[in-house]
Amino acid sequence: MDDVETRELRYFVAVAEELHFGRAADRLGIAQPPLSRAIRRLEHRLGVPLLARTSRSVRLTPAGETLLHEGRAALNGVAAAVRRTRRAGRDTPALVLALKAGGDSGLLRAILRGYAERPGSVPVELVFSVHERAAMVRDGRADLALLHHPQNDLTGLDSAPLHTEPRMLALAEDHPLAARESITLADLDGLPMPRWPEAADPGPGPMVTEVGELLHLVVLGRAVSLVTESAARRPYAGVAYRPVVDAAPATLVVAWPEGSRSRRIAGFVEAARAVTSALSPG
Known part of the structure; x- marks a missing residue:
């Protein structure tokens, strides 16, 4: 069987996500007829139907659902390989760390200082994001990220714990629960809890993408x-x-690509763990 090309995967993922050939063609910047032909060639080569088409709808077959999941991962893997290769070949090597502003538990300054003192350390570039930190590591835009477990989805990443702390409820000063000294999870039933894009369990409340x-x-x-x-x-x-x-509780973790063998990443993780261990009480 011939290899599937990344172009074909891009075409299929666009159709599978849009479930509409016209919208997918617009998204890809191509005409609809060649897109339809490309998907049929892909189905013929794989030997299975990927889409169930009628005159009014398009839906994924079980095989199509599998290829959508695997195809996204494959495209992310290709993009990540290209980005990491280019970054590794730069005249001045660096590590890219993705984090949320204020989401380092006050530890980042000490971590960066401890890492800089290690032999072979390289500059660390900081990229701030609330909702794409894990995705940035998966697709190669970042080498590492500071995330929280179990609140963030760590699928496809390896991680190491740095610091664990209790969680508090943020609420309006005039909210009825603000009169209490402490609160239980049962008290939160029915209250509007926000959804974060990278949350492991997004919840039903309003979507938010920034702390402000x-x-x-x-x-x-x-x-x-x-x-x-x-x-x-x-x-x-x-x-x-x-x-x-x-x-x-929320555990601050440093996360990196699953199965990574990068010595630079390993050096940063070792430094982060050593620094935070030294700062932990007891």
């Missing part, structure tokens, strides 16, 4: 949110913080 957006919704009474204890130490006008006694 979230806190504004909290002040307006449109949302309440579980945040780390270190985040709660940064005041925001109109927001109160209360401990949630039975909430699972």
Whole structure:
């Protein structure tokens, strides 16, 4: 069987995500007839139908669902390989670390200093993102990311724990629960909890992509949110913080591509673990 080309995978993923040949063709910047022919050639070569077509709809077959999942991973892998190869070949090598502003539990300064003191260290470029940190590592835009477990989806990544802390509830100062000294998860039933794009369990509440957006919704009474204890130490006008006694803690982790053999990445992870271990109480 001939190899499947990345171009064909891109075509198929676009159709599978849009479930409409016209929209997929517009997205790809090509005409619809050659796109349809390319998908039929792909089905013929694979020997299985990928799409069930009628005059009014397009849906994925079980084989199509499998190729969508695997095809996305393959395209991400190709993109990641290209980006990492180019970065490795630069005249001045560097590591790219993705993080959320304020999402380092106050540890990043010490981690960067500890890493810089190691033989063979390279400059660390910081890229700030709330909702794409894990994706940036998966597709090669970043070498590492600071994330939280179990709150973030770590699929396709390896990780090491750095620091664990309790979680607090952020809520409006005039919210009825703000009168309490502490809160339980049962008290949050029915309250609007926000959804983060990279959350392992997104939940039903309003979608948010920035911390400022979230806190504004909290002040307006449109949302309440579980945040780390270190985040709660940064005041925001109109927001109160209360401990949630039975909430699972948040563990700050450093994450990197699954199965990576990069010595630079390993050096940064070792430095981060050594620094945070030394700073831990006891």
